[in-house]
Amino acid sequence: MNTAPSIPGLWCHDMIGSVVFYLLAAATLTATLLCITRTSPVHAVIYLVHAFFDLALIFYLFGAPLVAAWEMIIYAGAIMVLFLFIIMMLELSPGGKPLTVDRRRWIPVLILSLVTLGCTVLLIIQDPSSAGSGTAYHASPRDFGTALFDHYALAVQVVSFQLLFAAVGAYYVGKGEPRKRGEQPS
Amino acid sequence: MTWLDVLALAPVLVLVIGATTLLMAGAWYHETRPLIAGGIAVALVAAVTAGVAPPSPMEIAGLFSSAPFARYFAILWSLVAALILMLSLRYASEREFAAGEYVALVLFSAAGMALLSGATSLVGLFLSLESFTLALYILVSFHRNNNQGAEAGLKYLVLGAVATGFMAFGIALIYAASGTFHLPEALNGLQVGGHLRPWGLLGWGLALVAIGFKISLVPFHLWTPDVYQGAPAPVTALLATGSKGAVGAALVMVLASAPGAWQELVPLLWVLALLTMLVGSLCALPQENLKRLLAYSSVVHMGYLLTALLPGSPEGYSAVVFYLTVYTAASLGAFAVITSLSNAHGEPQKLAAWHGLGYRYPVRGAVLATCLLSLAGMPLTGGFIGKFVLFHAAIKGGFTGLAVVAILASLVSFAYYLRVVMVLYSSDEPAPALHPGTSLEHAVLLVCVSAILLLGLYPAPLLDLIATLIP
Numbered sequence: 082m083n084t085a086p087s088i089p090g091l092w093c094h095d096m097i098g099s100v101v102f103y104l105l106a107a108a109t110l111t112a113t114l115l116c117i118t119r120t121s122p123v124h125a126v127i128y129l130v131h132a133f134f135d136l137a138l139i140f141y142l143f144g145a146p147l148v149a150a151w152e153m154i155i156y157a158g159a160i161m162v163l164f165l166f167i168i169m170m171l172e173l174s175p176g177g178k179p180l181t182v183d184r185r186r187w188i189p190v191l192i193l194s195l196v197t198l199g200c201t202v203l204l205i206i207q208d209p210s211s212a213g214s215g216t217a218y219h220a221s222p223r224d225f226g227t228a229l230f231d232h233y234a235l236a237v238q239v240v241s242f243q244l245l246f247a248a249v250g251a252y253y254v255g256k257g258e259p260r261k262r263g264e265q266p267s
Numbered sequence: 268m269t270w271l272d273v274l275a276l277a278p279v280l281v282l283v284i285g286a287t288t289l290l291m292a293g294a295w296y297h298e299t300r301p302l303i304a305g306g307i308a309v310a311l312v313a314a315v316t317a318g319v320a321p322p323s324p325m326e327i328a329g330l331f332s333s334a335p336f337a338r339y340f341a342i343l344w345s346l347v348a349a350l351i352l353m354l355s356l357r358y359a360s361e362r363e364f365a366a367g368e369y370v371a372l373v374l375f376s377a378a379g380m381a382l383l384s385g386a387t388s389l390v391g392l393f394l395s396l397e398s399f400t401l402a403l404y405i406l407v408s409f410h411r412n413n414n415q416g417a418e419a420g421l422k423y424l425v426l427g428a429v430a431t432g433f434m435a436f437g438i439a440l441i442y443a444a445s446g447t448f449h450l451p452e453a454l455n456g457l458q459v460g461g462h463l464r465p466w467g468l469l470g471w472g473l474a475l476v477a478i479g480f481k482i483s484l485v486p487f488h489l490w491t492p493d494v495y496q497g498a499p500a501p502v503t504a505l506l507a508t509g510s511k512g513a514v515g516a517a518l519v520m521v522l523a524s525a526p527g528a529w530q531e532l533v534p535l536l537w538v539l540a541l542l543t544m545l546v547g548s549l550c551a552l553p554q555e556n557l558k559r560l561l562a563y564s565s566v567v568h569m570g571y572l573l574t575a576l577l578p579g580s581p582e583g584y585s586a587v588v589f590y591l592t593v594y595t596a597a598s599l600g601a602f603a604v605i606t607s608l609s610n611a612h613g614e615p616q617k618l619a620a621w622h623g624l625g626y627r628y629p630v631r632g633a634v635l636a637t638c639l640l641s642l643a644g645m646p647l648t649g650g651f652i653g654k655f656v657l658f659h660a661a662i663k664g665g666f667t668g669l670a671v672v673a674i675l676a677s678l679v680s681f682a683y684y685l686r687v688v689m690v691l692y693s694s695d696e697p698a699p700a701l702h703p704g705t706s707l708e709h710a711v712l713l714v715c716v717s718a719i720l721l722l723g724l725y726p727a728p729l730l731d732l733i734a735t736l737i738p
Contacts, residue, residue, distance in 0.1 A: 235272075235328040239382070239394045242283060243401055246375050249290065250405030253368050254420070 097207050101200050102142055108196045109135040115189055122168045124186075126161055131193050133157035138200055147220055275323035275333035278316045278341040279378045282348075285309030286374035293367010299360040303352050306370035310349035310377060317341035317381070329449060330391035332520075336588075336736045337385025340516045343592065344384070347509050348377035350599060350714060353707045354606045355501040361611040362410055362499070369409060376402035376505065380513035385520065389438045389448040392517060396434070396481065399513065400427055403506060407498040419497025426490045430480035437473030440466050454525035463531045471532055475539075481514045482569045483562075485542040492550075495562035500614050503558060504602035507565050508595040515572055515591050519584045523738050526579055536577055540669055543570030544676040551683045556616050560683060561601055564642055567676055568594055574673050575657040578664020585733045586656040592729065593641065593649035593722050600638035600715030604631050607708035608701040615701055618687065623694025624701070631704065632691045634712045639684040641719045644677045649722030656730070 109132050116128035137152035220228075229237060273280065289305050296302070323333045331337070352373055359369055379399030386392040404427060408420025442448060444466035445456025457467025479487040495503050522529060547566035554560035572590060575583040608615050608624070608631065615621060625632030641650035654677060661670040722729060 232328070233330075233390070235276075235330055236390055236394055239398060242287075242375065243394070243398050245287070246372060246398075246405075247401050249368055250372065250402070253365060254405060254408055254411065 105135045130161045272327045277320045278313045281313040282378035286371040290371035299366040302366040303356045306352045310345045314342045314345035330388045332385040332387045340384030341381035344377045344380040350711050372402040380509045383513040384516035406502040415497040419494045423494045430477040433473045434477035437470045440470030450524040454528040482511045484539045485546045488566045492559040492562040496558045500606040507598045512591045540573035548676045548679045574661045574669050583660040584737045586660040588733045590653040593653040596715050596718035597638045597641040603711045604635040607704035610702040621690050623698035625691035627698040636688045643681045643684040649719045652726045
């Protein structure tokens with residue numbers, strides 16, 4: 082199937098690019114799988130952050146450094162830290178038993194971290210995205226801003242209203258209300 | 268955004284600005300009645316605006332159309348929002364709903380539905396779909412002292428979020444394969460030499476999962492009865508009419524925008540339609556809860572719609588639009604009866620509670636019977652004409668087998684609808700006293716019944732109008 086050319090910059094044709102891509106893809110999938118199978122929410126969040134790091138590197142590899150930066154700042158940074166913060170605040174540990182220190186727990190995290198670190202170093206040294214033809218798809222923050230607030234201005238408006246009503250709804254549903262005694266209308 | 272765009276968006280702007288204004292007002296002012304009255308006024312103004320404002324020939328920001336087709340649905344969903352707010356007045360004050368938030372969410376979901384019915388781009392489709400689903404997640408669990416409502420809201424939220432993921436992934440794949448979000452180009456771009464490319468097929472498949480979830484086609488329908496049962500009755504009415512109708516309208520927009528670009532999906536849609544009608548009918552038969560019965564009936568109705576969409580003919584599309592209108596009136600009427608009979612202690616949902624209610628409350632008994640018979644497709648009601656044009660379009664388009672199944676499914680549907688009517692008019696002992704209903708609720712019932720009867724007796728003007736709207 083001749084589908085590859087229609088997807089800009091998906092396949093970096095040089096060897097290192099492919100190797101790094103498959104390494105990162107495997108690491109992302111592993112981290113995500115580990116994330117959804119952990120019983121401890123904190124561990125799950127750590128693995129999800131890992132997946133986001135690897136995903137950001139994949140974006141960088143494809144020649145989209147801006148998206149890579151956002152993936153780090155917004156997803157791995159802001160959102161996941163918020164998750165972690167809420168989980169710790171609510172003390173959502175499974176069964177409430179104290180966490181034992183088990184060295185074997187560290188093995189998958191260490192392997193994933195090593196892969197991520199190794200790929201980062203490789204990307205810094207080699208930088209396959211600058212060598213390839215991916216430069217045409219580089220979007221500067223200015224280009225992105227223009228597209229977002231000019232061409233997609235209406236979409237941004239719709240999203241902002243969505244977020245407003247989501248916030249209102251979350252506040253309304255989450256706000257506790259003293260139950261009336263005796264009756265529970267359905 | 269130019270001045271023309273603003274004018275083209277006017278109905279939606281009225282709804283959204285009205286929603287935010289009432290939301291702000293509700294923060295300081297807690298009276299239910301004036302806030303809901305304001306909401307009704309906003310929805311009616313939006314309907315009038317949609318009828319009066321000149322439709323712009325251009326697309327708005329390349330995302331939404333304001334063609335007569337979109338305007339027709341903007342009017343319809345605004346009216347539905349107005350009727351639902353009329354129904355909610357007593358219901359909301361008895362349950363101490365926060366009126367500002369409630370009204371704002373209903374109006375915002377109507378705005379999302381109006382936008383979705385005119386989406387011309389995959390981005391517009393996704394955003395507008397999420398707008399009203401998001402409002403509905405909250406509305407479903409709006410009754411905070413009701414555990415069933417909370418359960419329904421959670422189920423809808425979790426399954427809906429998964430469906431959203433499928434939608435986003437499907438759209439991403441379609442974009443990756445075609446390089447554009449704009450509908451005709453995106454769908455035609457999936458074709459190579461008269462065949463769908465694998466990426467396109469995968470993208471379509473994922474998007475169909477999400478669409479199937481939203482309009483509850485059969486393998487994805489499991490949430491429907493639970494959510495219908497747990498949600499407050501006026502919200503269920505919105506869920507059954509606007510939420511499904513808007514997705515149906517969007518499907519017409521999508522399929523009509525690229526004729527011939529989805530021929531390879533026909534067998535898939537064929538199977539979905541068949542399963543939806545069969546499973547929906549069989550599940551509706553043993554139901555003892557009126558809201559669950561109506562949920563399964565809505566599943567079957569979506570199967571009928573799909574049957575008429577399959578030929579991809581203008582006749583099929585106009586049949587779908589007409590049927591959506593009639594179905595909206597009948598379904599809204601049925602839920603309006605449930606709402607008007609409910610009191611502070613709950614809604615009469617179990618069929619056992621309906622014995623003899625047709626004698627005790629003759630007006631509402633008759634309205635419910637009319638709505639159910641219209642849903643079944645009884646002659647003289649709008650449902651009959653609707654089904655007639657649907658099945659006619661399907662047979663003419665060469666889908667005779669599916670049309671026969673649809674006709675059989677409607678015959679079966681008489682069994683479960685008539686069972687409710689029989690329960691209404693069969694009792695040895697006097698029916699329990701329920702709420703007598705307010706005049707506003709009776710007005711809603713009057714609107715629904717007159718729409719059903721008018722469209723059943725004199726459908727020609729609307730059919731002619733709809734034939735001119737099809738994109």
